[in-house]
Amino acid sequence: MDSSTGRTVAWVIGGRDTATFRRLYAKVQHLENCIFYTDDWDAFAKVLPKDRHIIGKSHTVTIERDNSNTRHHLGRMTRRTKVVSKKVEMIDASMKLWCALTTPETFQQYQETFLSIFM
Numbered sequence: 001m002d003s004s005t006g007r008t009v010a011w012v013i014g015g016r017d018t019a020t021f022r023r024l025y026a027k028v029q030h031l032e033n034c035i036f037y038t039d040d041w042d043a044f045a046k047v048l049p050k051d052r053h054i055i056g057k058s059h060t061v062t063i064e065r066d067n068s069n070t071r072h073h074l075g076r077m078t079r080r081t082k083v084v085s086k087k088v089e090m091i092d093a094s095m096k097l098w099c100a101l102t103t104p105e106t107f108q109q110y111q112e113t114f115l116s117i118f119m
Contacts, residue, residue, distance in 0.1 A: 009027075009028060010028050011024070013091050013095075022047055034052065
């Protein structure tokens, strides 16, 4: 997550293991002049460059809040759901839609289209 904009930069779908985190890091390692703030999970220390990695809960509040909001608003992220597909493609599509709709400019475009149809 970009702390200055609050926008999600990248995500991957998988277990909470080092291999999954390596896939996530592969998506963001090209970013320059950024610092990675994480909690004290071993995979972070194994993968992230030490000079760009800061461990501590004080800088992870924004991402934890975003994770909580995503789980709250996307029922497919909860356990034992029978209502929706858990296929990787559907989860990824839901994440793309969620990220788009939580961007005010994008949401406004969808809202105007919706209102023009029903008003």
